[in-house]
Amino acid sequence: MSDAQPHLYLVDGSSYIFRAYHRLPPLTNRHGMNTGAVYGYTAMLWKLADGLSKADGPTHMAVILDKGSSSFRNAMYDQYKAHRPPAPEDLKPQLPLIRVATRAFSIPCIEEEGLEADDIIACYTAAARQAGWKVTIVSSDKDLMQLIEDDGSVDMLDTMNDRRIDRDYVVEKFGVPPQQLGDVLALMGDSVDNVPGVPGIGPKTASQLIQEHGSLEAVLAAAPEIKKPKLRENLIAHADNARLSRELVRLVCEMNLPEPLEALALQNIPEAPLREFLEEQGWKSLLNRMVGQGARPSNGERPPAPVREAGPGAPEAISVDRSTYATISDAATLGQWIAEARAQGRVAIDLQGDGGHGLAEGLAGVSLAIGPGKAAYVPLGHGTPDLLNEGPAQLGLKEGLGLLRPLLEDESVLKLGHNLKDQLKLLAEQGIVVSPVEDVMLASFALDGGRYGHALDELVKRHFEHECLPLKAVCGTGQKAIRFGDAPIAAATEYAAENADMVWRLWQRLEHRLAAEHATRVYRLVDLPLVPVVGAMERDGVKVDRAYLAELSGTFAAETASLEERIFAAAGGPFTIGSPQQLGQVLYDRLGLKGGRKGKSGNYSTDQAELERLEADGVEVARLVLDWRLLTKLRQTYTDALQAQIDPKSGRVHTRYALAAAQTGRLSSTDPNLQNIPIRTELGAKIRNAFIAEEGFSLLSADYGQIELRLAAHIADVPQLKEAFAKGEDIHTMTAMELFGDAGKDSRGKAKTINFAILYGISSWGLAGRLGISRDEGKAMIDRYFERFPGIKDYISTTLEKVRERGYSETLFGRKTHFPNIRSSIMSLRQGAERAAINAPIQGTSADIIKRAMVRMPGALADAGLSDARMLLQVHDELVFEVPQGREEQAAEVIRDVMANAAAPVVTLDVPLSVEVGWGANWGVAH
DNA sequence: TCGATCCCGTA
DNA sequence: GTACGGGATCGAG
Structure with missing residues (x-):
């Protein structure tokens, strides 16, 4: 190591320990004490100290801790950090251990009464810079990012996420350089520290705002001219709070260094220690890592990553x-392009539709690629046929x-596409x-999956940092939008x-990863073969009884009108009931009702729970x-909207399924969404009756009973649950017996x-809210559950451990879902990711x-001679069929069999899958 | 015309 | 507490 510039690492110990506690799995030492956070802390120090001889590693290091509970900021603002929950019980005893651990490494540990770690860090940073040293702050605290220097002399290291935080990071995350960060932080406040x-x-x-005006004071000065009324008012009314916040987030250095830099x-x-x-x-x-290495765990030997x-x-x-x-x-x-595609054995294709959603309206043209950068567009349906003008030169449809058909059907030529379902549908026509x-x-x-979206332009941006020509550059947008087939051919060529x-x-980039990352099974055995199947479902659509829907709409509308009158009478005047904002004002300001809960936008919450609370207090208008709401929802979202979605050509509704939208691998349904047709309320369930079978057919519905609980029983290996399912017992009754x-x-x-x-993904808080009990009671109930079903507890901890380590979860079939936030330092993001990670498998x-x-x-239906079905x-857990009348029983057998055995042979489940089947003239009676 | 927000329907 | 899509309102452009 040369005598280069000294490099001081300042470890923000207190914040580290809190973060480590929340993200690391609990670990018990031989005295039965939870030491997970300290272990994480020790491992981190180890790794840092290991960098002594490395480039950009520390030459000097200190751990900075908070001491005492109040600082000069409390004198400034008595509410500062007032709402911080106390440290969790099993973290408290770990806090002193940090000092012990730090001492064991013979690294100085610095704390000062009345000063927060942040301020001490600011002080040392300033001193070290003055001495011409480089400084790295080991923390991910956003307040500390104010200290980062543009010239790289001060940066941060987030060991949780293993990344350097420098000026560019700050600019990317907050839109401003570190010098202006304090102003941004002051405006946005911090609910954790109660700024x-x-x-x-x-x-x-x-x-x-800070980007626009340059500083907090400039923003406040310009506040009266700000256009958005709400924003303007808030800035003016809370200017003092903003200035106070600015002082609270300011890092101050008003102390003598307790230890000189050289120490x-x-x-x-x-x-030994x-x-x-x-x-x-x-x-x-x-300990084992120390063996043969001397105390400093370096010498090039790193634990395997x-x-x-x-x-x-x-x-x-x-x-x-x-x-x-x-x-x-x-x-x-x-012909030449086709010949070359044949020679290559592969061709990328993309179809351009004529308008409307997807490709429903017909074909404007086809584009081909036979190599990177080697692409062409074949217009087929551009321009409107016209007796006088020939229109653009093009091959006809x-x-x-x-000409293309032999290529497209050639089994020896691989066709590459993006979201081929819609294109194959059109070609199938x-x-x-x-x-x-x-x-x-x-x-x-x-x-x-889970990392980002899979639209073509997004993939291109992610993989190639290239911006595709947007469709709106070719076709325009909104009312003035034109059909793709009416776009100039030159522009159409560039796009297509x-x-x-x-x-x-x-495909060049993704192909080899499929095998290397074990994604082949899900891709080839599940998602790819589903393409034509779902395409056919979309094409077939489902018949909807328009007259019946219209009648329901009428009934709902009349009912709504009479409710409206009564609401206005009770409210003392008309207002827009559908506006939560106005409704909140009427209830709490005009009628003076008590207990309004305001959300972060400053509006009263008027959701179902709130209204039900008011109703229980005897407020008639709430009911x-x-x-x-129920009636307008049903009318607007279902009876009215559904009628509008009936395809005039087929008289049926053709929903579109997205194959790559839901993180967990589920399909989603749009235009219209037929996966959220009401069923729970009596009134809503009537809407299901509008889905009818074609003349001579019945609608048949087959759904899995409690499939997710069954899978949980299998995956988490819970004997009682598995046994209950095997015996066909009521699972909730069984659970109740176990618990209570x-x-x-x-x-x-x-x-x-x-x-x-x-x-x-359970939390005591969430369960408590749902059951209307205290958080402690919720916690006790969960503990009891874990005690009775230890498999569930193990499942949760091993799943989280695996996801933290690898970044993704897996289903029994190997489908991965990535959770980029699983190690986030932002608690809400991290906990959200944890719940999702528990649910995803x-x-x-x-x-x-x-x-x-x-x-x-x-295939199964065809084999049974039911190709008309x-x-x-x-x-999600239900399939709906149209089956020729008189063949329902037989179809039910086939369908039940396929569904119940769908996991085999790849996966053998310890629990049976039950399938309930019903049929009738409409979906309502079939389900 | 667009995006954010609120609210709410399903599994 | 999970996973979605969609309607209306509101405020901005």
């Missing part, structure tokens, strides 16, 4: 010149598709069955050919509004709530199973 900020201003607005030199660490500490704690793995998969990797820079794309308007040229195919959207979904080009390049020793209505209801809470396995059933269904809808 007030300005109401209604969050990170986004704060950053925008912080990092030495080789003496072995460290060994003693590790032995005391019983941390064998760290956790196994991480490749991931999307760094973006690959590409150069794209859209002007080189070809437009093909004659048969000879197209018939001729063009005639022309009688062209494309095979074989690969879909980059689905490949990306299988590889990078680029898409095919990008598909080609993406009326609830009824009004009785299965009265009340107990069973509670048990049911807990069972669901488990699936959703269960919800995702259920999605895999029903998808496998769907893939097998058409059609699968129409999927609602």
Whole structure:
């Protein structure tokens, strides 16, 4: 190591320990004390000290801690950090251990009464800079980011997420450089430290304002001219709070250094005290690392890094010149391209529709790519046929598709596409069955699910840092939008050919990862084969009784009108009932009702729970509004909207299923969403009766009973649950008996709530809210549940451990869902990710199973001589079919069989899957 | 015309 | 507490 510039590492010990406590799994030392956080802390110090001889590693190091509970900021503002919950019980005894651990490393530990760690860090940073040293602050606290210097002389290291935080990071995250960060933080406030900020201003607005005006004072000065009324008022009314907040977030250095800089030199660490500490704690793995290494755990030997998969990797820079794309308007040229595609054995294709959603309205053209940058557009339906003008030179639809058909159907030529479902649907209408195919959207979904969206332009941006020509640049937007087929051919070529080009390049990049990252099974055996199946469901659509819906609409409307009158009478005048803002004002300001709860936008909450609370207090208008909401919701969202969605050509409703939208692997349904048709309320359930079978057919509904609980029983290996399912017992009753020793209505209801809470990633707070009990009672109930069903507890901890280590969860079939926030330093994000990570394997396995059933269904029906039976809808655990009358029993047998055995042979479940089947003239009676 | 927010329907 | 999509309102452009 040369005598280069000294480099001081300042470790923000207090904040580290809190974060470590929340994110690391609990760990018990040999005295039965939880030491997870201290262990994490020790491992971190180890790693840092290990950098002594490394480039950019520390030459000097100190740990800075908070001391005492109040600082000069409390004198400034007595509410500062007032709402901080006390440290969790099992963290408290760990706090003094930090000092012990730090001493064991012979690293100085600095704390000062009345000063927060942040201020001490600011002081040392200033002193070290003055001495010409480099400083790295080991923390992820945003307040400390104010200290970062543009020239790199001060940066931060977030060891939790293993990343350097520098000026660019701050600019990216907050929109301003570190020098202006304090102003942004002052505006946005901090609910954890109870820094007030300005109401209604969050990170986004704060950053925008400071960027615009340069400083907090400038923002406050300009406040009267700000256009947005709410923002203006808040800025003026809370200017003092903003200034106070500015002082609260300011880091101050008003102390003499308790230890001189030179005293912080990092030495080789003496072995004895460290060994003693590790032995005391019983941390064998760290002890073993010391063996033969001397005390300093360096000498090049690092513990093996956790196994991480490749991931999307760094973006690959590409150069794209859209002007080189070809437009093909004659048969000879197209023939040459087709020949070259044949020679390559693969071709990327993209179809351009004519308007409306997806490709429903017909074909404007086809683009092809036969290599990176080698792409062309074949217009087929541009311009409107016109007796006087010929329109643009192009191959006609018939001729063009005639030439392309042999290529598209050639089994020896691989067709690459993005979201091929919609394109294959359209070609199928022309009688062209494309095979074989690969879909980059689905490949990306299988590889990078949960990481980001899988739209083509987003994938291109992520993988190539390239911006695709947006469709609106070609077709415009809104009312003035034109059909793709009416766009100028030159622009259409740039857009369409680029898409095919990008598909080609993406497949090159994704293909090899499928096998390497074990995503092949989900991609090839589940999602890809589902494409034509779902395409057929969309094409077939479901018949809807328009007259019946219209009648319901009428009834609902009349009912709504009378409710409206009564609401206005009770409210003392008309207002927009549908506006939560106005409703809140009427209830709490005009009528003066008590107990209004305001959300962060400053409006009163008027959601169902609040209105029900008012209703219980005898407020009649609350009941009326609830009824009004139910009726308007049903009318607007269902009876009216559904009528509008009936395709005039088929008289049926053709929903569209998104295959790569839901993180867990579920399908989603849009335009209209047929996966949220009402059923729970009596009134809502009437809407299901509008879904009817074609003349001579019945609607048949088959749904899995409690599939997610069954999967939880299997995955978490809970003997009692598995046994109950095997015997066909009522699962919630069984749970109630286990938990409470009785299965009265009340107990069973509670048990049911807990069972669901488990699936959703339980928290004592959430359960308490749901059951209307205290948090402690909720906690006790969860503890009891874990005690009775230890498998569930193990499942949760091992799942989280795995996700933290690898970054993703997996279903029984190997579908991965990534959780980028699982190690976030922002608690709410992290906890959200944890709940989702607990739920994803269960919800995702259920999605895999029903998808496998769907893939097998058409063949199974055909084999049974039921090719007239059609699968129409999927609602997560339910499939809806149209079956010829008189064949219902037989179809039910086949369907039940396919669904119940859909996990096999890949996965053998310890619990049976039950399938309930019903049928009738409409969905309401079938379900 | 667009995005954010609130509210609410399903599994 | 999980996973979605969509309607209305509101405020901005």
